[in-house]
Amino acid sequence: MSLDEDSIFDDPDDDEFERLQKRKKNLPVFKKALEIAHTVNALNACLQGRDKEMYAHHLSESSLILGAKIAGEVGSGSWLISMQNAAIVRYHAEWLLTATFGLREMTKADKDYVKVLRNEMEEFRELFNEWAKEIHKMDKDDFEDEWGLFIK
Numbered sequence: 730m731s732l733d734e735d736s737i738f739d740d741p742d743d744d745e746f747e748r749l750q751k752r753k754k755n756l757p758v759f760k761k762a763l764e765i766a767h768t769v770n771a772l773n774a775c776l777q778g779r780d781k782e783m784y785a786h787h788l789s790e791s792s793l794i795l796g797a798k799i800a801g802e803v804g805s806g807s808w809l810i811s812m813q814n815a816a817i818v819r820y821h822a823e824w825l826l827t828a829t830f831g832l833r834e835m836t837k838a839d840k841d842y843v844k845v846l847r848n849e850m851e852e853f854r855e856l857f858n859e860w861a862k863e864i865h866k867m868d869k870d871d872f873e874d875e876w877g878l879f880i881k
Contacts (some may be wrong), residue, residue: 742815754805757805758856762795765825772832772842778864780836788828795853799860804811808867812879815857822857826850 754760769792773785795818802814829847832838874880 745789758860761853761856766792768846774841790843807828809870811864
């Protein structure tokens with residue numbers, strides 16, 4: 730038996746992986762999550778002193794979690810994991826949206842960046858609602874949520 734160097738690394742799941750990657754990259758809510766992360770990065774670069782201490786870490790964390798959890802949902806194939814990830818995304822998106830009020834009223838943050846972030850979060854909410862509709866169409870798992878939050 731001869732081993733072809735390329736065939737050693739061929740994985741029958743490569744096509745599925747590529748399909749999921751393409752789906753994720755084309756998902757409007759994922760694209761918007763990436764835009765939000767870039768906006769937060771620019772906003773954080775303008776924060777100074779106490780404003781930076783109070784907001785920068787949390788803004789970065791929440792903005793990065795959006796894309797990560799959406800990506801995790803795409804490949805899961807599980808209603809329960811999709812619901813869990815959507816709940817986490819919603820929490821962090823809501824935090825980012827709420828943070829724009831504090832940034833605008835109580836910091837010296839660049840108000841234009843704050844306005845851009847707020848507008849992006851409003852757009853994200855609309856895209857999130859469309860994404861959530863797709864999750865609601867999924868068949869429920871046989872797996873039971875041991876915490877009792879997501880019930881069939």
